[in-house]
Amino acid sequence: MVTTLLIADSGDFVGRKVACLSLTFGGLHADRHAGNTRRADARTPWHPRGTPIANTRQLSLVSLEECEEIAAALGLATLDPALLGPNLVLQGIASLSLLPPATRLQFPSGATIFITEQNVPCRHPGARIAAAHGDSRLAGAFGRASTGRRGLLALVEREGVVQAGDSVRTVPLRTARPHLPRVKS
Structure with missing residues (x-):
């Protein structure tokens, strides 16, 4: 289930809460990660820094359950998921971060996001958490x-x-061999 939706449209890492998000092929209009392309950075060292590449980081997702685990590991009573910079905060998907790339998450409107990779820890959320907790x-x-x-991360x-409160359908990566037509020789 979708518990919280956020958009980082002010240039800040931490987004503001919204009731719904309109997903487009370019991501979320005005969000800091919007667009069909982005610039290569430290996460893509196989490309020269600054080179335009496909944007596989249009959306960021976290789970309430994993935020609780992070809070416990940090010795905190709670951890506000917004401090991690997500667009969608989900609940009820076991081990969300371990879903494999190419898994799809589908919402009642038909909107579908394609998981591209696990979001690795970075300094921005750590700094936000430290500041929030003094x-x-x-x-x-x-x-x-x-x-x-x-x-x-997803596109x-x-x-x-x-919308907040939406159910989420997980469409797993198909691992079975696709049906290939037989060729007569």
């Missing part, structure tokens, strides 16, 4: 605490609207 040690501890629980496969 404890500078949390900035460095976040990386270890969130490894394998930081959420996922929009089918346009549509996602």
